[in-house]
Amino acid sequence: MKASRFAYHAPSTPAEALALLAEHGDSAKVLAGGQSLIPMLAMRLAVFDHLVDLGRIPELVGIERRGDTVRIGAATTHAAVESSADLAGSVPLLVRAAPLIGHFQIRNRGTVGGAIAHADPAAEFPAVALALDAQLETVSPRGARTIPAEKFFLGTWSTALADDEILTAVNFPAWRGRTGHAVEELARRHGDFAIAGAVVAVELDGADRVRRCGIGLLGLGSTPERATAAEAAVTGTAAGEIDPVEVGRAAVSTLQSVPADLHGSADYRRRVGAAMVTRAWQRAIREAHDG
Numbered sequence: 001m002k003a004s005r006f007a008y009h010a011p012s013t014p015a016e017a018l019a020l021l022a023e024h025g026d027s028a029k030v031l032a033g034g035q036s037l038i039p040m041l042a043m044r045l046a047v048f049d050h051l052v053d054l055g056r057i058p059e060l061v062g063i064e065r066r067g068d069t070v071r072i073g074a075a076t077t078h079a080a081v082e083s084s085a086d087l088a089g090s091v092p093l094l095v096r097a098a099p100l101i102g103h104f105q106i107r108n109r110g111t112v113g114g115a116i117a118h119a120d121p122a123a124e125f126p127a128v129a130l131a132l133d134a135q136l137e138t139v140s141p142r143g144a145r146t147i148p149a150e151k152f153f154l155g156t157w158s159t160a161l162a163d164d165e166i167l168t169a170v171n172f173p174a175w176r177g178r179t180g181h182a183v184e185e186l187a188r189r190h191g192d193f194a195i196a197g198a199v200v201a202v203e204l205d206g207a208d209r210v211r212r213c214g215i216g217l218l219g220l221g222s223t224p225e226r227a228t229a230a231e232a233a234v235t236g237t238a239a240g241e242i243d244p245v246e247v248g249r250a251a252v253s254t255l256q257s258v259p260a261d262l263h264g265s266a267d268y269r270r271r272v273g274a275a276m277v278t279r280a281w282q283r284a285i286r287e288a289h290d291g
């Protein structure tokens with residue numbers, strides 16, 4: 001199948017993009033890397049008369065360190081994240097998650113903002129954003145606002161963004177100190193969306209106790225999930241006294257709506273998810289410990 005006809009718009013500023021969205025209303029849709037939207041149009045799962053391309057707006061592209069925060073422009077590609085030396089040191093979870101996103105052709109076009117705005121529950125970057133308490137910058141005709149990641153993901157492919165609002169940047173905290181980071185997931189083939197996965201960031205204090213941690217889950221709900229109960233259970237505890245298998249079990253114990261499909265039952269996904277958390281926890285702790 002082919003997409004139905006649409007007019008293509010290439011604004012050069014966010015203000016121009018907003019004006020186009022306001023002018024064309026429900027018949028317009030933001031286009032970023034097109035790696036999710038174009039297949040949906042081609043299969044006629046979605047039809048829009050106007051596509052507003054954000055890819056030619058320079059101020060939406062780039063990775064910038066601002067003190068303890070790294071600001072990533074929404075139209076920055078997955079490939080740029082993957083190869084960023086700054087991010088490798090400041091937000092390692094992003095750099096380690098990026099190679100697991102599809103294939104390199106997809107990563108050359110797909111964008112950080114697109115992945116987060118698309119809100120696929122099995123996607124990597126939304127889970128990282130949730131686990132690290134990312135702050136999402138948006139702009140609409142009503143002005144700019146900042147949405148915490150925990151309030152952004154409302155359901156499968158559903159977010160707190162209004163139809164006339166665009167995501168402009170994502171701010172990730174740069175963790176310092178004795179930190180470790182790991183991403184683990186199971187996919188049937190390299191490049192497929194994960195059946196289930198986990199992202200873990202952990203910081204140890206001088207006495208090897210867990211000072212803080214973030215555990216994000218993907219493929220295990222209608223949104224990316226955060227394992228807050230498991231995080232609370234380990235925070236303040238000496239790393240050597242924590243059973244990684246128990247962290248995995250606790251992380252999936254509170255999940256409410258684990259999906260079931262031809263790739264696996266809910267019970268299977270839950271077991272895979274627990275195993276992924278256990279593995280990621282072990283690797284993150286080892287890295288934090290060894291430096």
Ligand SMILES: Cc1cc2nc3c(=O)[nH]c(=O)nc-3n(C[C@H](O)[C@H](O)[C@H](O)COP(=O)(O)OP(=O)(O)OC[C@H]3O[C@@H](n4cnc5c(N)ncnc54)[C@H](O)[C@@H]3O)c2cc1C
Pocket residue numbers: 029030031032033034035036037038039054074075100101102103106109110111112113114115117118120122123124125161165166167168191192193194
């Ligand atoms: C074969 C294949 C395998 C894939 N595997 C994975 C995978 O394993 N993991 C993974 O995470 N992803 C995967 N993807 C999806 C890929 O990461 C996409 O790049 C991503 O989901 C969407 O980013 P995009 O920039 O291409 O956005 P687009 O496809 O252009 O847009 C996606 C949606 O987000 C909206 N949008 C985009 N940018 C903005 C913005 N700045 N503000 C507001 N709304 C916006 C669009 O309107 C649209 O609704 C895969 C894709 C393919 C084709």
